[in-house]
Amino acid sequence: MPQLQPTIAASADMELALRAKARDADAFRAIMRINNQKLYRLARSIIRNDSEAEDIVQETYVTAFAHLSSFRGEASLATWLSRIAINEALGRLRKRRRAVSVISGEPASDAHIIPFPLAASGDDPERTMAQRQILRLVEQATDTLPDVYRTVFVARVIEGLSMEETADLLGLKPQTVKTRLHRARALVRKQLDERIGPIMLDAFPFAGRRCERLTAAVMKRLDLPQ
Numbered sequence: 001m002p003q004l005q006p007t008i009a010a011s012a013d014m015e016l017a018l019r020a021k022a023r024d025a026d027a028f029r030a031i032m033r034i035n036n037q038k039l040y041r042l043a044r045s046i047i048r049n050d051s052e053a054e055d056i057v058q059e060t061y062v063t064a065f066a067h068l069s070s071f072r073g074e075a076s077l078a079t080w081l082s083r084i085a086i087n088e089a090l091g092r093l094r095k096r097r098r099a100v101s102v103i104s105g106e107p108a109s110d111a112h113i114i115p116f117p118l119a120a121s122g123d124d125p126e127r128t129m130a131q132r133q134i135l136r137l138v139e140q141a142t143d144t145l146p147d148v149y150r151t152v153f154v155a156r157v158i159e160g161l162s163m164e165e166t167a168d169l170l171g172l173k174p175q176t177v178k179t180r181l182h183r184a185r186a187l188v189r190k191q192l193d194e195r196i197g198p199i200m201l202d203a204f205p206f207a208g209r210r211c212e213r214l215t216a217a218v219m220k221r222l223d224l225p226q
Contacts, residue, residue: 013077021068025224032061032215035078038159039085040214045154046089048143054214056092060085061218075168082169086151141191149184156181 019027039060044053064071064084071080145153155166156177167174219226 009076010073014071014073017068017071017073017077020065023224025219028065028219028222028224029215031077031081032218033211035081036211036214038078039081041154041158042082042151043085043089045142045151046086046093046147052092053089054210056085056088057214058218058221059088062221063088065218065222079165079169086169137192138188141188144191145184145187149180149187152177152180153184153188157185 016027016031020031036057039057040053043056043060044050047053047056060081064081071077075083142150142153142158151170152166152172155161155169156163161169163174163177166172167177170177172180216226
């Protein structure tokens with residue numbers, strides 16, 4: 001029964017939140033491992049710095065876990081966390097721009113997913129290297145997008161959020177999301193077509209050791225068992 005799926009998902013979110021509120025270490029780990037990559041990509045789409053994006057994800061969890069009582073399940077846990085991450089990233093971006101403004105003396109300015117080919121096996125170093133190079137090209141093309149397009153592009157194309165989910169997450173009208181996405185795709189495609197052709201892939205990976213390291217760091221900050 002498809003219509004029951006949102007209710008089941010909301011129930012699972014609430015259960016995880018309640019367990020985390022009771023300082024259940026396994027619940028904390030589960031929440032982070034489920035959301036690490038999504039939050040990292042969103043933060044990086046705004047801040048465009050790997051290490052700072054990772055720091056934003058840490059701060060997102062610390063803030064969220066300190067305010068779990070405010071999670072009512074009206075939005076999914078992933079959306080709730082994403083909003084915190086976006087606010088944290090935007091806050092840092094504003095501070096950075098104010099700092100640049102002071103130094104320079106200038107005023108601060110305020111989907112359809114095409115999957116990446118199957119992951120290369122460990123015994124195919126040439127294919128692994130080629131995929132890494134392609135991933136880097138996509139990251140670079142995404143980084144060059146203007147701010148208003150970049151976050152929409154990451155949310156819709158890379159994260160695979162629906163038009164409505166993206167609009168809700170970013171506080172935009174669906175038509176605005178559609179317009180910005182169209183423009184962002186055109187800008188990214190222009191760069192990629194010149195170098196690797198019209199393909200899209202799973203960029204900004206955040207898994208394996210990086211995911212485990214961030215999860216461990218947050219657990220340590222919250223004084224929870226590893």
